[in-house]
Amino acid sequence: MTxxxxxxxxxxxxxxxxxxxxxxxxxxxxxxxxxxxxxxxxGSSIAALERxxxxxxIWATAQYLSYARPPSVVDLDVxxxxxxxxxxxxxxTGHVGDKEIFTVNAALGARPSxxxxxxxxxxxxxxxxxxxxxxxxxxxxDDLHSRIEVRVAKGHYAGTDAGDGEDGxxxxxxxxxxxxxxxxxxxxxxxxxxxxxxxxxxxxxxGGNSLDNTIRVRRIVATDWVLCDTRILGVHGxxxxxxxxxxxQDGELMATASQSMIVRVHDERK
Numbered sequence: 001m002t003x004x005x006x007x008x009x010x011x012x013x014x015x016x017x018x019x020x021x022x023x024x025x026x027x028x029x030x031x032x033x034x035x036x037x038x039x040x041x042x043g044s045s046i047a048a049l050e051r052x053x054x055x056x057x058i059w060a061t062a063q064y065l066s067y068a069r070p071p072s073v074v075d076l077d078v079x080x081x082x083x084x085x086x087x088x089x090x091x092x093t094g095h096v097g098d099k100e101i102f103t104v105n106a107a108l109g110a111r112p113s114x115x116x117x118x119x120x121x122x123x124x125x126x127x128x129x130x131x132x133x134x135x136x137x138x139x140x141x142d143d144l145h146s147r148i149e150v151r152v153a154k155g156h157y158a159g160t161d162a163g164d165g166e167d168g169x170x171x172x173x174x175x176x177x178x179x180x181x182x183x184x185x186x187x188x189x190x191x192x193x194x195x196x197x198x199x200x201x202x203x204x205x206x207g208g209n210s211l212d213n214t215i216r217v218r219r220i221v222a223t224d225w226v227l228c229d230t231r232i233l234g235v236h237g238x239x240x241x242x243x244x245x246x247x248x249q250d251g252e253l254m255a256t257a258s259q260s261m262i263v264r265v266h267d268e269r270k
Contacts, residue, residue, distance in 0.1 A: 039192030
């Protein structure tokens, strides 16, 4: 459990406490108003949980309560109220000083079983090298978006059009630009791209702020790219709900994710 991570999670003398220094590399937002990307909160919590419990995550859900901004340090406190023979139930509280930023609940473990099947199949789409690259709408910089490569297989994203997305569905190939393996922590970061599909679904220059982020891990396999099959399920009363299915390049379903979000419409798409 000492694999390279996308973020700088640090251990302490207490095996149940970890800390995460914030830099622009794990943040998003306009210049001068950066904040920690929500998926980093969930991903760092998964890493802390897996290393504390010494078990792989089965599912984890984050509730986002406030913003953390660089150069602050987020403390992650791990609690394990139940630990059985094959699985543990645990949670993480992420805070900056006395200010709680997020809470993560999770289950971890594995049971001996040879069964491995999936019924959800990867959609047909072009390979990542045949899809146009997407540049984040804020442009360059040294924030989190500069560290992740995105190619658009279907729909509209970050000024790139790759077919009709009015069915609320967006297909993105995603990978880190750095030599970081695809694991549950990296998938949690990718899963927080669900709000990026709101503009595609509405046909507007729109996005959202995540209220939560839930990931359920099926089976993680070696892959360079992840196909993020994102679907905005509905929007009403200023809030939206969406889901994502994360596939390896060979079609293996690695995880599913879902979110609710505040919908923010900026202006009509030009």
